[in-house]
Amino acid sequence: MSDPVFSRVAIIGLGLIGGSIATALHKRGLAATVVAFDQNRESLQLGKQSGIITEAADSIPAAVQDSDLIILAVPVLAVKAVLREIPATALITDVGSVKTTVIEDSREVYGLIPDCLVPGHPVAGSEKHGVTSANPDLFENHKVILTPVAETKPSAVERIRNLWRGLGATVVVMTVEHHDRILARTSHLPHLLAYALVDTLLSQDDGQEIFRYAAGGFRDFTRIAGSDPIMWRDIFLANGPAVLEILDDYQEKLEELRSMIDQGNVADLQRVLNQASQARDDYTQNDIEKIRGGS
């Protein structure tokens, strides 16, 4: 094995993603030392005991000191408070599902966007959460989106790109705005719809019975709604404008479908279902299988 690319990597937030990065770095020999900090001391101890991290730090400043890479893996609305404790000298990246806020936060904390900050997002969720679900292969064959801004040093982007490639991911670069709009559509809205469904069904008289018949289609929704609630609360709020924009369109579409059912409009209903089914067949068969196989 060649020398590790990073001598000391600091991971702030040791949940599913932070823990999976830590264990993936070890497995692939990419970091000599992996130090972590988490507000939850139990997660930190579990990470240390299981050998996922080399060192458990007592504070954020202690974790980031002398680190040549700092990875923020906390819920998106917790990023600003973390940045306040980090000098913008080392290479910094994050893993949040909203990129607008990390840019705004760093402008607020540092008075500018540091050239060593590379906003990133591994599109590799799971209904599992917590460090105990850490998986060194979580990112393999998954996409990681980087959203550098004008201020970002190209060499910093290159190092983060290599980091993710080293962990088996495919790296895609796009603007902050494009990322947040795409994610609102493909991830944030679906999660919101799933939470709304589980909550609607729970408030029925037979709330508990419904879970028994989950095989009829509901199981995919419950899987989504099993994700970390605080992480998702933050995402919905941080990406509010983009989420509400696509939610508008969704509510309108749902109202249309409702009318078709109400009026027994066979032809239009079939047209819509055909379209969705066809699109799925055309564009996704291969990708989806690949994604499912890899997750």
Add this chain to the structure above:
Amino acid sequence: MSDPVFSRVAIIGLGLIGGSIATALHKRGLAATVVAFDQNRESLQLGKQSGIITEAADSIPAAVQDSDLIILAVPVLAVKAVLREIPATALITDVGSVKTTVIEDSREVYGLIPDCLVPGHPVAGSEKHGVTSANPDLFENHKVILTPVAETKPSAVERIRNLWRGLGATVVVMTVEHHDRILARTSHLPHLLAYALVDTLLSQDDGQEIFRYAAGGFRDFTRIAGSDPIMWRDIFLANGPAVLEILDDYQEKLEELRSMIDQGNVADLQRVLNQASQARDDYTQNDIEKIRGGS
């Protein structure tokens, strides 16, 4: 192997469910002969060539003649036309996801509910469809719901119960109304929401791009929307009242979530997400895993 329970089983409609029943009957030695009819001659030929069925019939009357069990596996709004061609003398069951209509249809066709008709529903969907996806183990560890009415002979229910147990399923008996309400919630509404999402995203400028980032949560929706569109069109229309009733509640809940995001209402948003996540953990962990393993 003991003697087959049925000497001649007629399956009307040779898609995923009809084909899976046929091949499961063979595998478990439950039927001496399995004859099928399908409007789609290609499906029928494929079924015959692959050995899934013993005989391909030219018409519904030819298929059901001398059969001691008739299984209707057609889209729910096609049931009435099929019943018109079937004398209500042999044991008859169906597999539709809506049970109100099969009862109404038989009353209309026969002038009464035949005592040998046992409405049934294997809760074992798949995004795959067509006879080429037939799977002899599709029903193993899945639930099958039977909804006999006052007129149904107990001995007929018993024979259908044994049929499904023989195919590895767990049989549950409930009323027609309860079935249709439960299924509207756990299956029909989730499918409607998934179709609405795929259709909403398709009509965006970057409609095709969204499929590339499906791993973020959207993949579970596309899987649902990959189901057979005609089957689903029929289900939504046949179970319209129950679907619209739960859709009312859903739209209201979605509007509430929308306001929470719009107003940055952290506390309420977190309460709703916690509730959904908690419920999923409490009631479903084991069941869902079992169901996923079996499907």
